Amino acid sequence: MCGLIAVRALSAAADLQQRASRALASLARRGPDAEGLLMVETAPPTLLGHRRLAILDTSSAAEQPMRCPITGTALVFNGAIYNFVELRDELRALGCVFVTDGDTEVLLHGWRVWGEGIFSRCNGMWAVVVWDAPSGDLVYSRDRLGVKPLYLHHDGQQMVLASEVSAIAQMLGGYPAPNPEKLFDFLITGFSEQGTATFFQGVRAVPPGVVGRMSRTGRFSQAPYHQWPEPGSAEPLSSLELRGLVEDAVHLRLQADVPVASLLSGGLDSSIITQVALNASQQPRQRLDAAFTYGYRDAEQVGFDESARAALFMAEGGHGDRHHVLRFAPIPSADELMSLIRVQGEPFSTLSVLASFRTYRAIAEQGFKVVLSGEGADELFGGYSARYHSLAARDALWSGHLMQVVQRLRLRTFPVSSLFNRLVWDLPLALLGPLLRRHRPSVGVMSAGLWEAQQQRLALVRQRMSSPLEQRIREDQLDNLLPMTLRMADRNSMSAGIELRSPFMDHRLVERAFRTPALERIGAGLSKSLLRDAFKGILPNRLVATPKSTGFGHAEQFLVPQLPWRELLADLPPELNDFVDLNALRRHLARPQCHSTLWLALSVALWYRSIYA
Amino acid sequence: MPERFHGWGLAADTGQCRVCGSSVAQRYFWPEVYAHSGQALMRCGHCATVYLAPGFSAAGLQRFYTGPYRRLFPAEVPWRSTARFFAWRGDADVARKRFALIDANLPPQGQLFEMGAGFGAFLGQAAQQRADLQLSASEPDIAQRQALLGQASVRFVESLATLPEQSLDAVVAFHVLEHLIDPRDFLEQAVQKLRDGGRLWLEVPDLMSDWQTRLFVHPAHLSYFCADSLRRLAEAAGLQVLYCGAHPVGALAGTLWLEALRPTTPVSQPVAPAAQQQVEAVDQWISRVGWGYRDRIKALLKAMAMRVLGPGLLGEWQRWRQYRRHCAEQVRR
Numbered sequence: 017m018c019g020l021i022a023v024r025a026l027s028a029a030a031d032l033q034q035r036a037s038r039a040l041a042s043l044a045r046r047g048p049d050a051e052g053l054l055m056v057e058t059a060p061p062t063l064l065g066h067r068r069l070a071i072l073d074t075s076s077a078a079e080q081p082m083r084c085p086i087t088g089t090a091l092v093f094n095g096a097i098y099n100f101v102e103l104r105d106e107l108r109a110l111g112c113v114f115v116t117d118g119d120t121e122v123l124l125h126g127w128r129v130w131g132e133g134i135f136s137r138c139n140g141m142w143a144v145v146v147w148d149a150p151s152g153d154l155v156y157s158r159d160r161l162g163v164k165p166l167y168l169h170h171d172g173q174q175m176v177l178a179s180e181v182s183a184i185a186q187m188l189g190g191y192p193a194p195n196p197e198k199l200f201d202f203l204i205t206g207f208s209e210q211g212t213a214t215f216f217q218g219v220r221a222v223p224p225g226v227v228g229r230m231s232r233t234g235r236f237s238q239a240p241y242h243q244w245p246e247p248g249s250a251e252p253l254s255s256l257e258l259r260g261l262v263e264d265a266v267h268l269r270l271q272a273d274v275p276v277a278s279l280l281s282g283g284l285d286s287s288i289i290t291q292v293a294l295n296a297s298q299q300p301r302q303r304l305d306a307a308f309t310y311g312y313r314d315a316e317q318v319g320f321d322e323s324a325r326a327a328l329f330m331a332e333g334g335h336g337d338r339h340h341v342l343r344f345a346p347i348p349s350a351d352e353l354m355s356l357i358r359v360q361g362e363p364f365s366t367l368s369v370l371a372s373f374r375t376y377r378a379i380a381e382q383g384f385k386v387v388l389s390g391e392g393a394d395e396l397f398g399g400y401s402a403r404y405h406s407l408a409a410r411d412a413l414w415s416g417h418l419m420q421v422v423q424r425l426r427l428r429t430f431p432v433s434s435l436f437n438r439l440v441w442d443l444p445l446a447l448l449g450p451l452l453r454r455h456r457p458s459v460g461v462m463s464a465g466l467w468e469a470q471q472q473r474l475a476l477v478r479q480r481m482s483s484p485l486e487q488r489i490r491e492d493q494l495d496n497l498l499p500m501t502l503r504m505a506d507r508n509s510m511s512a513g514i515e516l517r518s519p520f521m522d523h524r525l526v527e528r529a530f531r532t533p534a535l536e537r538i539g540a541g542l543s544k545s546l547l548r549d550a551f552k553g554i555l556p557n558r559l560v561a562t563p564k565s566t567g568f569g570h571a572e573q574f575l576v577p578q579l580p581w582r583e584l585l586a587d588l589p590p591e592l593n594d595f596v597d598l599n600a601l602r603r604h605l606a607r608p609q610c611h612s613t614l615w616l617a618l619s620v621a622l623w624y625r626s627i628y629a
Numbered sequence: 630m631p632e633r634f635h636g637w638g639l640a641a642d643t644g645q646c647r648v649c650g651s652s653v654a655q656r657y658f659w660p661e662v663y664a665h666s667g668q669a670l671m672r673c674g675h676c677a678t679v680y681l682a683p684g685f686s687a688a689g690l691q692r693f694y695t696g697p698y699r700r701l702f703p704a705e706v707p708w709r710s711t712a713r714f715f716a717w718r719g720d721a722d723v724a725r726k727r728f729a730l731i732d733a734n735l736p737p738q739g740q741l742f743e744m745g746a747g748f749g750a751f752l753g754q755a756a757q758q759r760a761d762l763q764l765s766a767s768e769p770d771i772a773q774r775q776a777l778l779g780q781a782s783v784r785f786v787e788s789l790a791t792l793p794e795q796s797l798d799a800v801v802a803f804h805v806l807e808h809l810i811d812p813r814d815f816l817e818q819a820v821q822k823l824r825d826g827g828r829l830w831l832e833v834p835d836l837m838s839d840w841q842t843r844l845f846v847h848p849a850h851l852s853y854f855c856a857d858s859l860r861r862l863a864e865a866a867g868l869q870v871l872y873c874g875a876h877p878v879g880a881l882a883g884t885l886w887l888e889a890l891r892p893t894t895p896v897s898q899p900v901a902p903a904a905q906q907q908v909e910a911v912d913q914w915i916s917r918v919g920w921g922y923r924d925r926i927k928a929l930l931k932a933m934a935m936r937v938l939g940p941g942l943l944g945e946w947q948r949w950r951q952y953r954r955h956c957a958e959q960v961r962r
Contacts, residue, residue: 026899168643172651172675197657212644218653223641224664233865234899235813236650238643240686472659 019043019067021091022145022177026234039186040065046510050529054081056090058146066092074117088149095142095164098268132227135241152232155184160523169219199595200470203458206365209499214361238519245531252532255549266292267523271301274385280307282325285390294446306338310371313343342378350580357626359511363619367572371506374513391518395498396529400540402430407485411437441481459611461600489534577610592624638689646673649900663847674838677903679853682789703944717952720750726878728754739798745805749778754780789818797822803832807850816866823891831887843920860926
């Protein structure tokens with residue numbers, strides 16, 4: 017788990033090494049333990065840089081960039097290959113000799129032996145850049161789900177790859193201009209990660225599950241190494257199989273040479289992860305040292321505080337001594353809020369991420385470097401019941417199955433208003449546009465210029481929003497909610513020097529879930545019915561039989577008007593008005609009742625301040 | 630209604646130019662409306678190439694050509710009489726004209742390779758006029774590739790990559806480059822397989838020709854070149870361009886013709902940037918093409934005709950119109 021950069025200049029470039037050093041320094045918080053920058057070749061000038069967070073084999077022998085002693089190939093790697101022991105055994109049988117006890121060297125030898133085939137053999141999360149000495153190609157790849165970030169900027173003369181956009185900005189000598197298309201989409205939907213575009217013009221996220229390649233002469237190619245299966249292409253996932261997969265995924269993710277903790281919200285997903293980890297052998301590389309829960313200091317937020325549930329869960333299992341509750345005031349100071357905004361680097365959809373931002377810092381202060389969390393379970397198993405049940409009702413309505421609609425409404429798993437929210441997206445554009453502008457504050461405060469200039473995007477947004485449930489849940493997992501969650505989690509954890517590991521993101525589990533029809537995963541009543549069935553009898557019944565808990569930081573998202581926005585929205589560059597009507601935003605925020613989507617516009621304004629002011 | 634194909638097999642959208650890889654100044658024009666594939670027409674601000682994004686994955690492209698392609702393009706579907714199909718399309722006539730352009734530059738017993746040989750019309754003509762030539766080709770449509778070969782003896786191979794280095798005297802590709810996922814890769818392979826002084830001839834649709842409807846853009850054509858962008862691409866692959874511009878054959882107006890030489894020491898290099906005026910000219914040319922109600926109605930009628938008549942009959946009608954136009958031109962001359 018680290019930060020990386022790779023640069024290839026196709027024409028003469030001044031100060032390449034110095035700029036690369038600055039770029040690498042901007043990633044220091046991702047890797048506080050070591051730094052390495054290597055000019056791997058001079059024609060064309062090609063650099064690999066790495067900041068290390070030492071987790072597996074913490075000795076200096078495992079530092080990066082790491083070079084292959086046989087071919088001279090070099091690589092930089094951010095992430096963790098959980099099946100590295102198994103792959104290392106295979107490679108040893110093929111004659112490879114290892115001098116470290118970590119996963120990076122396995123990738124290096126695996127590249128020499130299997131080439132691009134190494135990626136489909138890996139179980140893990142990664143962003144990796146390989147300079148292949150025999151061909152001179154610069155090869156880059158991300159894991160199947162894009163858990164680990166990798167961004168690209170290529171202006172035809174120079175390609176930069178980096179773990180964060182801030183490093184690309186250092187290489188370019190400044191941030192690229194804002195991407196108006198992305199801002200438009202975000203203010204309408206709140207989704208920040210659809211597709212590979214970022215909020216910066218010309219900066220793209222490398223797509224997950226592909227291998228990209230750039231030759232010495234700038235030839236560029238890309239090919240997938242992985243395809244996700246379609247629903248119904250195999251037997252659906254059974255609860256027994258699911259439990260086995262989750263247990264194995266947790267055990268693989270306990271491998272570390274540093275202390276490991278878990279996030280425990282008191283809900284289903286984090287309790288599963290914590291329980292399975294506590295049941296592991298507790299031998300080296302199989303031990304959970306602590307569980308952390310986020311709670312509130314003030315009585316006003318008691319309705320959102322689940323720390324008592326979490327404490328009870330740990331105490332019942334006899335692990336009360338390993339449980340820590342971290343308490344905070346929900347309203348951040350202006351400094352803390354701007355610190356979060358800078359760490360995220362791009363606008364983000366919910367202020368509830370403040371909770372994990374604070375939690376990772378507190379966990380790191382106690383000496384932990386690896387944290388297990390339940391990220392992805394909600395997206396994979398349909399945890400957002402109001403969202404998915406209302407979509408199912410809409411699909412039933414359009415298919416003429418009125419009785420199904422009535423049955424779904426009777427279950428009361430979503431408010432009727434949510435069904436209307438879904439149906440709105442099926443209106444003609446001529447009606448939809450004015451409705452959004454009038455009734456959705458984040459759209460209402462969009463500048464007239466942005467609204468007019470990006471009208472053609474409304475049709476694309478509408479098309480996505482009106483897709484059927486099965487497609488929608490898949491998009492949520494691959495191109496929407498999950499990538500957004502992963503990005504926010506990566507930035508928050510890495511800013512504290514914490515490696516976040518998410519067992520529900522194990523690709524074997526995700527593949528099996530994808531083959532299972534969405535409604536089977538979600539269930540008709542309580543959400544995530546498949547997951548609940550899998551851990552019935554293992555977890556206390558109150559956890560598997562009660563509705564979804566609120567999770568970390570639920571209170572924050574309702575407190576937007578109480579944020580210190582007045583001082584932060586003062587003295588902003590006037591160019592921001594090209595995207596957001598600041599006066600309108602201030603007016604809305606000053607009202608006692610504030611629509612939750614207003615955070616989207618505030619997030620854009622604060623992001624703009626952090627980057628361009 | 631337009632025919633919809635599910636599971637198009639599109640690749641992940643990288644946001645990068647298909648030709649030069651640049652991620653900067655990639656301009657979006659409009660969504661592809663011929664087949665509603667989910668792709669969009671883009672223009673690269675660095676090299677001025679126009680392309681559809683996202684492209685196909687290799688598996689998706691293969692699926693596309695074995696399935697939707699023939700149904701999307703009824704003019705490609707024979708109906709009842711294959712003799713009439715080819716006569717009205719005029720394949721042999723066009724092939725004769727193309728061969729006449731390159732014949733003089735082919736050495737005795739020369740090795741000629743055609744990428745995407747289609748129905749085999751060009752190779753058939755080449756064999757007829759120059760029995761000494763050694764012909765090889767790549768064409769995935771096994772069922773149709775012999776249709777117009779006549780007596781020609783052609784060695785079909787999986788791809789250009791399978792041939793030995795510096796083994797060819799000529800490589801030709803007519804209306805192929807625009808279909809490829811990685812056009813530069815093909816050109817670099819051609820450089821590797823050509824002997825010193827060997828030549829490459831390309832024919833592609835001209836982006837700057839007088840097209841008036843967005844239906845000009847469709848998922849089979851992934852890249853759209855003007856003479857300038859085609860020339861710079863060929864040069865980046867290490868070729869020495871001898872000619873790149875309007876097609877010398879009048880009947881093939883609206884297409885570009887490129888003739889290039891493999892130098893003794895080919896130097897592959899990054900694609901050179903386009904002049905700003907060139908980028909602006911391309912932008913202007915594309916922006917002039919609207920999508921008004923007439924275009925929409927026309928597209929709808931065509932899709933309805935396809936449903937009612939089927940691709941065979943509709944294709945026959947299209948070919949008949951093309952043949953009639955061709956005859957009228959002949960008479961005028």
